[in-house]
Amino acid sequence: MDEVKIRIRMSQSDAHYGGDLVDGARMMSLFGDVATELLIRHDGDEGLFVAYDSVEFTAPVHAGDYIEATGRIERVGNTSRSMSFTACKVIEARIDPSRPSAARVLEEPLVVARATGTCVVPKERQR
Numbered sequence: 615m616d617e618v619k620i621r622i623r624m625s626q627s628d629a630h631y632g633g634d635l636v637d638g639a640r641m642m643s644l645f646g647d648v649a650t651e652l653l654i655r656h657d658g659d660e661g662l663f664v665a666y667d668s669v670e671f672t673a674p675v676h677a678g679d680y681i682e683a684t685g686r687i688e689r690v691g692n693t694s695r696s697m698s699f700t701a702c703k704v705i706e707a708r709i710d711p712s713r714p715s716a717a718r719v720l721e722e723p724l725v726v727a728r729a730t731g732t733c734v735v736p737k738e739r740q741r
């Protein structure tokens with residue numbers, strides 16, 4: 615199946631730690647939304663996330679950054695669907711402390727988080 619991608623700007627309300635740092639849970643929330651779309655496309659149902667096998671946070675995310683979260687189904691079981699996810703920063707904010715509104719488009723997307731996990735769509739809900 616095709617990859618699913620969502621793109622979102624981290625707002626000031628996403629900042630949770632000092633220096634407007636965004637918490638890692640926000641990336642997992644994006645992965646949940648990607649998983650939901652994958653399941654709707656595959657099964658016609660939103661399904662449920664049962665487990666993450668691995669989660670890595672590989673670079674900091676700040677308020678004002680633009681994040682692209684992608685995912686794909688790697689394996690289809692009876693009711694389970696194993697998935698992989700990547701979140702990349704494509705626009706970086708906070709690049710100049712003397713100019714808070716300065717930002718730049720990154721030449722290459724920067725991977726900020728990766729994960730693998732499993733969702734379940736009970737048999738009676740699969741379409």
Ligand SMILES: C/C=C/C(=O)SCCNC(=O)CCNC(=O)[C@H](O)C(C)(C)COP(=O)(O)OP(=O)(O)OC[C@H]1O[C@@H](n2cnc3c(N)ncnc32)[C@H](O)[C@@H]1OP(=O)(O)O
Nearest residue numbers: 646649650660661662663664665691692693694732733734
């Ligand atoms: C898209 C995002 C959505 C969300 O974030 S939803 C919010 C968070 N998630 C939840 O609230 C879910 C709460 N959990 C549940 O309600 C139940 O828990 C489930 C309905 C998810 C599963 O319950 P049951 O169907 O009774 O589980 P089983 O029959 O033991 O397993 C079903 C399939 O799932 C695989 N599985 C179970 N546990 C794990 C695990 N820890 N890691 C990987 N796979 C797992 C099994 O093997 C099997 O797969 P096979 O049907 O294809 O044979």
